Amino acid sequence: MAIGDKSGLSPGGATRDAFGKALETLGERFPEVVVVDGDVGNSTRTEAFATAFPDRAFNVGIAEANMVSVAGGLASCGKTPVVASFAAFLLCNAYDQIRMSVTFPAQNVKLVGSHSGISIGEDGPSQMGIEDVALACSLPGMTVIVPCDEISTGKATEEMLQREGPVYLRLGRPAVPRIYEDDSEFVIGRANQLRDGDDLTIIANGLMVAVALDAAAELSDQGISARVLDMHTVKPIDEPAVAAAARETQAIVVAEEHSANGGLGSAVAIAVSRTTPVPIAYVNTGDCYAESGDPDGLLEKYGLTSGRIVEAARSVKAN
Template sequence: MYLGELSGLKIGQATRDAFGDALKELGDKYPGIVTVDGDVGNSTRTEVFAHAYPERAFNVGIAESNMVSVAGGLASTGHIPVVASFAAFLLCNAYDQIRMSISFPHMNVKLVGTHAGISIGEDGPSQMGIEDVSLACSLPGMVVIVTADAVSTKAATAAMLEYDGPVYLRLGRPKVSEIYTEGDTFEIGKANTVREGDDVTIIANGLMVAGAIDAATKLAEEGVSVRVIDMHTVKPLDVEAIQKAAHETRAIVVAEEHLSHGGLGSAVAMAVSQANPVPMAYVNVGDCFAESGDPQGLLDKYGLTAAAIIEAVKKVK
């Protein structure tokens, strides 16, 4: 079952596809954009921009650390480098270069990690970015965004290019449910409430937003009123929205396609504990590597489903 099916959501573009389209569309508006690739532009979809602006696209080969260093140099000359690779290759392979060439000098570089999470499926654990949000959040001054659908991805791409400073944008491989419509608001650091409710709040990002909406739809049939918040920006976090939800609904579930430590759940727990502690539960990959398999089968096996979210809600209510 695709996430979003219980609530009648349609399946739209993959977020990586929406990013590629948006980058090309914004090429004229931002003449400083250059792409820096690690020989996977056909997968990250930066090839869409490269075909339109070949003189502004650079492929450094399968050398992620060098790719990031090149981007830092380009930023120092006034360009806006968009560095794209699989999330695992970018954040894990090139972490030190991101730390010293991007984060420490606060360079205006946009890091785009595609194929994040276990939903890449058959490619297996070596290529599954499941710790990337934690790594990115640990870097001082780094904005971290995890989008839920195509519309929000296009808006996030525009927002990160407008923002002056380093950004990490996390994207996925599979097609995902349509959450938003054209013109809906996207603001870095400002969460979106996609469903109102009074009894419990589900805070999610990425493809788990659709799962949260499914869970809320099913729980409504049982008389449970569920608020769903798309926390698309993990850093800076919308602490106000979290603390408001804790005060008004008195229980929180956090759902994310990431390891249990260092991601959205950790950030939300910190915000809740500072002002209004309430019962909390977490839906995530856990403390393990996944395996190669069918994407939906992996989501089912590791509990990244609407059913798992429903179970978590019942634990805190």
């Protein structure tokens, strides 16, 4: 059974594809946008923009450090650089450049990390960004967005370009189910409630939103009513939505395709403890590196399934 089947979602495309398409489309409307690529434009999908606007695209080679600082320099000249690479290479390889050339000077650079999480599959752990959200969130002034489907990714891309200041947009490699309609609302920093429920709230982002909706359908069959929030913006997190969920449903499960520390789980835990302390359970890749394999098999083996969310929900309710 594929992700989204249990909740009746229709199939969709990959978020990286939606980003690439949106960026190319928005190129005319945002003349200050330039792309800085570390020779992975055909993977991150900035290639379409580079083809359409060759004078506004720079492939600096396999040199992420230089790539990010060049973007910082372009931003200081009033450009809106979009820097795209694999999430792992962008955040881990060029972390200090993001710190010194982007966030510390508060430059208007848009960082886009594709191939996040373990669902990239066969290429293995060296290519899997599982620390990127934690790293991005740790940087003062950074906005961190993890969209869950094609439509919200297109809207997130547009909102990112309109927003002043550093933004990290996290994308995935595989096709994911369609969650939203063309006219659905997407506002940075505001969670979308996809399903209402009284017994607990599942807060998810990225690929795990569809998995959460599957889990909610399963829980419903078991007589448990779960609210589902798409927390696409990890930072700044929608604290009122988290507080309302805690207050109204008294239990929370956080599901994300990221390591256990510093990601959405941590952000939700801080928001809950600041506002309305209630039990929280966590579904993530844990404190380990994954391995090569087929994406579905990896998600199963490393616990990113609706079954695991259901287990977490039952345990957190039993508390």
